[in-house]
Amino acid sequence: MNNDGNASQARTGGRTARTGRTGVWFVGARGSVATTAVAGCAAVTAGLYPPTGMVTETPPFDGTGLPSLPSLVFGGHDTAHTPLAKRAEHLTEAGVLPHGLAPAVRAELQAADEEIRLGGPLAGDTRGDDELIADFAADLTSFRVRNALARVVVVNVSSTEPLPEPDAVRLPPSSLYAAAALRADCPYVNFTPSTGLRAPVLTGAADGLPHAGRDGKTGQTLLRAALAPMFVQRALEVRAWSGTNLLGGGDGAALAHPGAAAAKNAGKERVLTETLGHTPEGEVHIDDVPALGDWKTAWDHVAFEGFLGSRMILQTIWQGCDSALAAPLVLDLARLVARAHEAGLSGPLPELGFYFKDPDAGPSGLSEQFAELLSFADRLREAQ
């Protein structure tokens, strides 16, 4: 175990800037993804684990001036109260975090814990939308000032909200947090399918800040983005693409609400429709199976037609740990959007579509999205 600064600096090499610290503010800061991201950032910084799963730690990102992992300072909002160290223990028992990690990064978890503020609206909360936005923005500003941060990126990793009803009186919570980010002049990332910046009243409001979203692509949709282009490239006709997801963590429970599932599925369908040029038959199910904990299983069944009407089938089974898939991408996004802010970029960043199910724009195939991401890296490098 090598924890000294020099070794860490040597390892992250020329990829990172040397000055200033960057805040990462999680909406849902006590959840599995945020806890894994905080613990994982500390573990990689300490040299306990290689940065597997972090695209920004691969050679194409050398010299792009991203904030270094040790320079990230974590905080966030949450309506829960469980201390991060306790959450990390639960995640260890659940097999998400490796044994021995939580004690090794206790100090970093504790530091982040002290920067978590109570979110909202709470049950019985009498504050109106504007008041909530103002309170959240004040938390952000205070975090930045108190820690002398160059900037703070707000990253939504909270549970998926139900789709907002058309005639809702107030903004959905994810949009309140997004509005607070804008008010506090913070770049924004929405890693969930919740509304966030896409509330009609926020249209255009984020033009002056870099932002990215929506809905991180960590399993079934990642696979679909890799596979669907194959059918198109080979001129094979996809007739039906069906899928079932089993998962048991907080996300499983949240998605058991039909409204939340609808939000999630909208993103899942998009990659097929855009890549194939039509929407094939088939449904997507998301089942809450508490016995599986944070481990997610996704089964996909693709019925396609080949030469002379021959009927063929591809099936895939993906068994992954949701938080371990999401956390490195969340760190990637925080670094990329922070650097974009530093480089003076603003508005949506469609080059980050590689990370999302429902991106703002850009190609739908994974390889094309990856090529866009590499171009973005070049752009950041040139902005040095």
Add this chain to the structure above:
Amino acid sequence: MNNDGNASQARTGGRTARTGRTGVWFVGARGSVATTAVAGCAAVTAGLYPPTGMVTETPPFDGTGLPSLPSLVFGGHDTAHTPLAKRAEHLTEAGVLPHGLAPAVRAELQAADEEIRLGGPLAGDTRGDDELIADFAADLTSFRVRNALARVVVVNVSSTEPLPEPDAVRLPPSSLYAAAALRADCPYVNFTPSTGLRAPVLTGAADGLPHAGRDGKTGQTLLRAALAPMFVQRALEVRAWSGTNLLGGGDGAALAHPGAAAAKNAGKERVLTETLGHTPEGEVHIDDVPALGDWKTAWDHVAFEGFLGSRMILQTIWQGCDSALAAPLVLDLARLVARAHEAGLSGPLPELGFYFKDPDAGPSGLSEQFAELLSFADRLREAQ
């Protein structure tokens, strides 16, 4: 059923040249792939089926001057004697060709049948390598002259040969046919893992002709070429990639010979090693299961590691009809290589790596290979 020339011309649109006829000479002309290609070309020409699975019939190939499907004239070598019409009946019973197709294209099958010549070396054949090459080349020249063909593309679709022994006295049959193609000035495509042009004595001999190979990518390796880049792009660490193929057609029986399986597996492994940058653990099995006939099942199991050492698994199951997957690609290749010849291109065509497990050069990821193919289409269009 619409078989008149105008309709057909309308359908194949601007993709094809209008003048001259092109010969397609199959080594293994009585096999499943060749029979399906001949029957399928006729069926698509007649408007009985859409050209599903033929990449050269998609919009990016408009205006590239490829020989039209109706302009293709088929012949070939084989050591078997079953008439093509009979083979087509067998393939119908086996579920490879749709019912009703074989009778509808009987005339075209009969025409191709009359252009099939006896291959070799036969059991007890006393001809030496040179004599065989000369005989095969004479068959090719006679085919071209007799049918007044602009050119003849030789395409190897015969059963996989065992790996040649290092001290073998004579050339493997696939190389005899390849040498005959060169001698008769014919472009050459090797759709199998057999040696073909890659015999040391043939090195450089094909520099004056366009050629492409080796080993068509129709199932498990196609999938691997689509999926392996995903792991690299996401910085996930592939630990082991294991696979089993079940198939029962002639190919299954041929590959039950350990030597032939070794030839096949070499190609399968290459995509992983080149894409991942290392060779993961895991084996590939090819089992002869006659009960499955021409239907191939490939199971793949990928053990990979994510953030903080988390262990995850992807499994894929591909159930396809081997001949229906191969035949449209074989037609694609014959057209592309014929057009390359017309355009004056020569030597290996690495832009066709999209079609092969073991290409002459070029990228290993499917999307990158597809991009190369599209560039090749542009090059052909400009050569008009």
Add this chain to the structure above:
Amino acid sequence: MNNDGNASQARTGGRTARTGRTGVWFVGARGSVATTAVAGCAAVTAGLYPPTGMVTETPPFDGTGLPSLPSLVFGGHDTAHTPLAKRAEHLTEAGVLPHGLAPAVRAELQAADEEIRLGGPLAGDTRGDDELIADFAADLTSFRVRNALARVVVVNVSSTEPLPEPDAVRLPPSSLYAAAALRADCPYVNFTPSTGLRAPVLTGAADGLPHAGRDGKTGQTLLRAALAPMFVQRALEVRAWSGTNLLGGGDGAALAHPGAAAAKNAGKERVLTETLGHTPEGEVHIDDVPALGDWKTAWDHVAFEGFLGSRMILQTIWQGCDSALAAPLVLDLARLVARAHEAGLSGPLPELGFYFKDPDAGPSGLSEQFAELLSFADRLREAQ
């Protein structure tokens, strides 16, 4: 093709009685299952195919006095009008019936077709429940008399009904047909999850006739009945059992109605609850995927716990043709229930639980159910 009576008698051996003919009356007589049963009975009788899938044609049923296949006479109710010969052509194109079969058994399909009567209630039907029951019963009696049948077994193979609403004014159609069977003194089999005899008003009414049901076990539930006992026998703890069914035939469309799916799923869950002694986590989905036609795919995911809390997983994928699975069971049941009637048995026949998802009584494990079936065969043999 050998269709003479002697050969057929030799083949079906000592399993069958020699005298009298037995009527089989299908509710849903123009559906896939009924069409396949009629065509298949003729094909097996003619020696065109072996009786694969018919349990009653295996040695344990020798000498049990079952009506022979050639002695079965088919008729039925349906609200559709497509002739059986036409339906058989459709099933051939869909890959359910083998090519060549429909023409070979055209006479038998035609004979059955002439015995199909219009079912109900039709749209705008003004007949009350009693009138409908009387009309249906008259059809049954007329069928028996006109064909001089020893008896007529009514078998419900129509599309799954939605679950009846608690305050429904009239009986569901399946119960109208069941009541008609009772009124016409006909034994009754319900191969669907519809209500049939289980309407409260019919309780006890069938005590004088043998009957069996409910909901034929042809795929996922068959597999569950074979596998669930393994976990119990090995003292392994099933935590979650999840499943998804994809199918596209008429059944797929019918089950897309949530009410019908609820009816179907109730039966599916029962085998787990009864075998495991508790209801594990997990849901069952039934998706209508028209591209799959009559071919059904069922994926099951079982999360179980072993020694020292180890977490393990079993997954199964079943790809079968629904009608080909159901038809031989339907013929089995018609023969068994007819013979039970001849032998003077009456009331529910729990020994037939082997065939059903939701049987009247008896064990839930498949092997135990099979043992019960063999005892029933002995009982029939002794009743000779």
Add this chain to the structure above:
Amino acid sequence: MNNDGNASQARTGGRTARTGRTGVWFVGARGSVATTAVAGCAAVTAGLYPPTGMVTETPPFDGTGLPSLPSLVFGGHDTAHTPLAKRAEHLTEAGVLPHGLAPAVRAELQAADEEIRLGGPLAGDTRGDDELIADFAADLTSFRVRNALARVVVVNVSSTEPLPEPDAVRLPPSSLYAAAALRADCPYVNFTPSTGLRAPVLTGAADGLPHAGRDGKTGQTLLRAALAPMFVQRALEVRAWSGTNLLGGGDGAALAHPGAAAAKNAGKERVLTETLGHTPEGEVHIDDVPALGDWKTAWDHVAFEGFLGSRMILQTIWQGCDSALAAPLVLDLARLVARAHEAGLSGPLPELGFYFKDPDAGPSGLSEQFAELLSFADRLREAQ
């Protein structure tokens, strides 16, 4: 955590005898299975975990007089030297043993460790077969006397040996240990596919002692024994049954030797041949994939034929922890065979076929084997 004797006695209830202690002597005592069995027995005794996976702890075994778990005393032979406590740590890191268990049962592991003696023949061992047998038997007798044990059951859980060559000069090691068990008057269990008692020279020698074997059924073959009867019961025709096993523990490495794999596969095939009445097409592969550690994945593909020649497919994927599956069965067998010895039974115990791939006799279907096991429990109960 409750470790007092009363609680433990209450929990194991009436299933166990109260007096005398029983020795369990593992051949391969430092391997994964033995380590898991020793640690697990202690953990269940201490109330740390329920006895999941131990069939002998279920109600049907109440009152059968089996030795209680706390009364078992462990020892064994091994040629390796790693202390059990160290092995338990490795198994914890590998995810086989739960975190926290190894330290909690350190005393019991240490006690077993002190009873492990050096096995053989070692490299360069000059002892002949008789001398080795005598040495091993002396170790057994010493263990029994020193610990004042009522009896000692020898259980082979060592790595699979290559199939012995027909003209081998000496006995395979597994047979040396088996002969030693006989000489020391110890009942014997062979949980591996190695020769053990089945060496021709040992035929009949074990008639005076109860013994059971061969080759524990923990994964793919367990599943086959549960599923193959379903096809027979339903009169479905299995055409091909193919399988691939991936595993990376010591067993994976041992089975990478073709000889050992051949030994293992012989057992796997037997269940199909005996149940189906014929040997279907298809092969079984066992691949060493070190990345998977002790976690085993078995994929099976069953091609079967139904009514009217319809082609259907069942696939299964089993993902389990080999040692966690084997250890409770090994404890079961030690207890059952010890009790059989106490009850005066001798010779092969075919009623234990439930546990084995290649049993001495008895039915091949899992449910029939389970019924035999329950009868055996009754027999033991009556022998009280």
